Amino acid sequence: MINILAAEAGQRTGMAAAETNGEHPAPATVASRSVGRRSLSRELVQALEQLILTQHWRPGDKLPTEAEIVRQFQVSRTVVREALSRLQAAGLVATRHGIGTFVLEPRPPAMFRLDPDELETSFEVLAVLELRISLETETAGLAAARRSDANLAVMRAALDDFADNVARSETTVAPDFRFHQEIAEATGNRYFAEIINYLGTTILPRTRLPSSRIPPDQLTHYLQRVNREHEQIFDAIARRDTDFARAAMRIHLTNSRERLRRAQEVS
Numbered sequence: 001m002i003n004i005l006a007a008e009a010g011q012r013t014g015m016a017a018a019e020t021n022g023e024h025p026a027p028a029t030v031a032s033r034s035v036g037r038r039s040l041s042r043e044l045v046q047a048l049e050q051l052i053l054t055q056h057w058r059p060g061d062k063l064p065t066e067a068e069i070v071r072q073f074q075v076s077r078t079v080v081r082e083a084l085s086r087l088q089a090a091g092l093v094a095t096r097h098g099i100g101t102f103v104l105e106p107r108p109p110a111m112f113r114l115d116p117d118e119l120e121t122s123f124e125v126l127a128v129l130e131l132r133i134s135l136e137t138e139t140a141g142l143a144a145a146r147r148s149d150a151n152l153a154v155m156r157a158a159l160d161d162f163a164d165n166v167a168r169s170e171t172t173v174a175p176d177f178r179f180h181q182e183i184a185e186a187t188g189n190r191y192f193a194e195i196i197n198y199l200g201t202t203i204l205p206r207t208r209l210p211s212s213r214i215p216p217d218q219l220t221h222y223l224q225r226v227n228r229e230h231e232q233i234f235d236a237i238a239r240r241d242t243d244f245a246r247a248a249m250r251i252h253l254t255n256s257r258e259r260l261r262r263a264q265e266v267s
Helices: 008-019 037-053 066-073 077-089 122-146 149-167 173-186 190-203 216-238 242-266
Strands: 093-096 100-103
Touching: 037 066, 037 077, 066 077, 077 093, 122 173, 122 190, 122 216, 122 242, 149 173, 149 216, 173 190, 173 216, 216 242
Parallel strands: none
Antiparallel strands: 093 100
């Protein structure tokens, strides 16, 4: 189990190095090696979430680097990345490419809520995908009819960033979400944009399940296929083809659902 150690000696261990980078270090921690990676990821999420909720890190603060969290919490980089993805999905942090991960302002209370802790099973993630199919299919059609050149520019940049990140073996979560987010913005209907923003990266199945479900030697091919589907959606929106935009989005999300089901069958 990951435990937060409040002893001053432990806190000082990570502070000196992190403060030189303008970061706010976490108290030193230890992790039991008998706990599986998924359990460690959940434990790390809880520990980091507690540091945010108790305002050890405040909105706008930059979290320690991946390497620093690995050292302080004595877990692997894979565990850290999965934990940060879950914090992003919960709307607690946001990662800015090449800069770092920052604490977000708390979300206002809402009647409708997706708790990331409830999205641990394939059933729940598939349920979110069904919601997305119904919501984003229409969103794509409206975006094709109403988009501006500025909307297209943001979508194009997101897809280019996605491809660049695949080539560098870096996370594609942020550009993937930004692409879907801008489609919602392009509808001109603020309610579509607000619900996509509220859902956050929970709409991306790979942020909810361990990365090991996709073998490393297949991950690049998988992500390239995902972005080819994105390109088809983009092309339809660019040429204002509402029917094809809807069809391309439905195919993309249906394929995501089937890929998730296959991953569950072999896990």
